[in-house]
Amino acid sequence: MTTLPPSGPTTPPTTRSLRSPFAIKICGMRSVQDVWAVADAGADAVGLNFYGPSVRSLNPDADETFQINDAARQAGLIQVGLFVNHDLAFIQRVVESLQLDWIQLHGDEPVTLAEELIRRGGRVLRAIRLPRGNLEPGQIDAAIGQWNDAGVSLLLDADAGASFGGGGQSLDWPSIRDWADRRGESAAGWVLAGGLNPENVPEAIRISGATSVDVASGVEQPKGQKNAEKIRQFVAAVRRGEEAL
Numbered sequence: 001m002t003t004l005p006p007s008g009p010t011t012p013p014t015t016r017s018l019r020s021p022f023a024i025k026i027c028g029m030r031s032v033q034d035v036w037a038v039a040d041a042g043a044d045a046v047g048l049n050f051y052g053p054s055v056r057s058l059n060p061d062a063d064e065t066f067q068i069n070d071a072a073r074q075a076g077l078i079q080v081g082l083f084v085n086h087d088l089a090f091i092q093r094v095v096e097s098l099q100l101d102w103i104q105l106h107g108d109e110p111v112t113l114a115e116e117l118i119r120r121g122g123r124v125l126r127a128i129r130l131p132r133g134n135l136e137p138g139q140i141d142a143a144i145g146q147w148n149d150a151g152v153s154l155l156l157d158a159d160a161g162a163s164f165g166g167g168g169q170s171l172d173w174p175s176i177r178d179w180a181d182r183r184g185e186s187a188a189g190w191v192l193a194g195g196l197n198p199e200n201v202p203e204a205i206r207i208s209g210a211t212s213v214d215v216a217s218g219v220e221q222p223k224g225q226k227n228a229e230k231i232r233q234f235v236a237a238v239r240r241g242e243e244a245l
């Protein structure tokens with residue numbers, strides 16, 4: 001990942017040719033064993049959650065967090081740091097100390113924060129928290145708003161209310177498909193999240209057309225605790241879904 005220098009050359013945003021940062025991300029690593037389960041299953045990215053109130057949160061300064069992060073790096077996994085309404089200094093400090101590959105902004109951050117992170121060499125994934133139920137393409141475009149032009153990748157998640165994410169609620173996949181079809185070639189730059197699990201992810205991929213997926217609660221048992229078998233089943237199910245595309 002980037003070293004996030006305090007200042008640097010301005011990188012022009014690439015708005016129409018973004019690719020998804022990963023194919024399968026398992027979000028909310030709490031132990032080295034979780035990371036091994038992700039690597040063994042064949043997913044390509046892990047999420048490290050730094051949002052304090054979350055059941056999946058990590059202390060960025062704890063030895064265990066460095067061990068989890070080192071295990072992910074050694075396994076060749078993409079390391080995504082998850083932030084919710086944190087300020088630039090906090091994000092920069094955590095990204096630098098853990099050498100994270102991507103910064104996921106999952107709160108109500110202003111687009112200027114992403115622009116500054118990108119200006120400093122960071123790679124940003126923006127969570128777009130959408131209402132559940134039928135959505136018009138224009139509604140999704142409106143929710144994306146300025147993020148579309150800021151050079152970020154997009155993660156479409158179901159609105160989890162005050163908890164911001166990890167809520168296990170699904171989006172309306174036909175609406176996502178409709179939006180993605182209209183979006184055309186830039187559709188590759190988005191990730192589907194929200195309520196995915198080993199049982200429904202093939203259908204979610206088939207209907208929405210997603211080429212990149214993210215899951216937190218759907219591979220846990222009990223809540224907040226990753227389950228290696230569910231992770232394995234999830235990755236296998238994604239592969240089945242992709243074959244049907």
Ligand SMILES: O=C(O)c1ccccc1NCC(=O)[C@H](O)[C@H](O)COP(=O)(O)O
Nearest residue numbers: 027054165166167168194195215216217
């Ligand atoms: O997972 C959390 O606890 C969380 C808390 C606050 C903001 C975001 C959070 N998770 C972000 C993710 O990327 C999740 O994978 C995504 O929201 C989907 O979660 P789920 O519906 O449980 O699969």
